Amino acid sequence: MVRAMKVIGITLDSEEPGGYSKLPWYALRKNYCEAVVAAGGVPILLPHEPELAAGYLDLIDGLLITGGAFDVDPALFGAATRHATVILKARRTAFELAALRGALDRDMPVLGICGGQQLLNVVLGGTLIQHIPDAVPDCLAHEQPNPRTEPGHDVLVSPGTLLHRIAGRERLSVNSAHHQAALAVGPGVVVDALAPDGVIEGIEVLGRRFCLGVQWHPEYHIDPADRAIFDAFVGACA
Numbered sequence: 001m002v003r004a005m006k007v008i009g010i011t012l013d014s015e016e017p018g019g020y021s022k023l024p025w026y027a028l029r030k031n032y033c034e035a036v037v038a039a040g041g042v043p044i045l046l047p048h049e050p051e052l053a054a055g056y057l058d059l060i061d062g063l064l065i066t067g068g069a070f071d072v073d074p075a076l077f078g079a080a081t082r083h084a085t086v087i088l089k090a091r092r093t094a095f096e097l098a099a100l101r102g103a104l105d106r107d108m109p110v111l112g113i114c115g116g117q118q119l120l121n122v123v124l125g126g127t128l129i130q131h132i133p134d135a136v137p138d139c140l141a142h143e144q145p146n147p148r149t150e151p152g153h154d155v156l157v158s159p160g161t162l163l164h165r166i167a168g169r170e171r172l173s174v175n176s177a178h179h180q181a182a183l184a185v186g187p188g189v190v191v192d193a194l195a196p197d198g199v200i201e202g203i204e205v206l207g208r209r210f211c212l213g214v215q216w217h218p219e220y221h222i223d224p225a226d227r228a229i230f231d232a233f234v235g236a237c238a
Contacts, residue, residue: 009060053098061237067114109210117213125186152176161192167225174216210236
């Protein structure tokens with residue numbers, strides 16, 4: 001079935017009781033949806049029901065895996081230990097794994113943002129740095145002290161990559177809100193952006209309609225390339 005609208009499924013975050021509700025609740029910043037709408041897409045939000053992942057994928061044209069204040073279980077990439085800073089959300093990860101694997105099986109356009117890039121890298125056979133300050137000497141402040149609505153540092157984009165074609169430049173200003181990052185990448189995965197300290201900031205997959213992960217949050221539209229990323233993602237959806 002061909003749809004005139006380009007429907008983008010966006011994964012939610014989840015929180016335990018407290019704050020908004022005395023019961024467990026879902027959460028998503030509005031700017032994820034606003035960025036999809038600005039690019040011509042129709043956002044729908046995906047609750048954490050792993051057994052319904054295939055049904056969700058039947059309803060959408062592209063999958064956006066969002067970030068959040070949690071981490072991928074190191075056991076998923078073969079790590080023997082877990083860093084003390086690692087925070088898990090097992091139900092969310094189980095759902096995102098099911099949805100992401102299903103989307104890749106269908107060659108559905110995928111955009112992974114921050115933790116979404118990290119999960120994408122793991123699903124594609126890669127590994128993660130569990131805590132950048134302990135693993136990268138003289139690293140940048142990847143959990144930037146200034147507001148996320150402002151740049152935290154620059155990234156260097158590799159010429160000839162999908163990200164370079166989208167951005168049209170080799171240096172972008174990005175925000176930064178992560179303590180983990182891709183370490184090794186899997187077969188067919190290309191590193192397309194690096195921070196000045198060598199931390200991987202972007203990955204993409206060869207031979208697919210659209211499969212891109214970025215470590216920053218382009219939904220904030222800090223750099224002109226951020227809008228271009230969403231335009232390219234939504235544009236790739238059938």
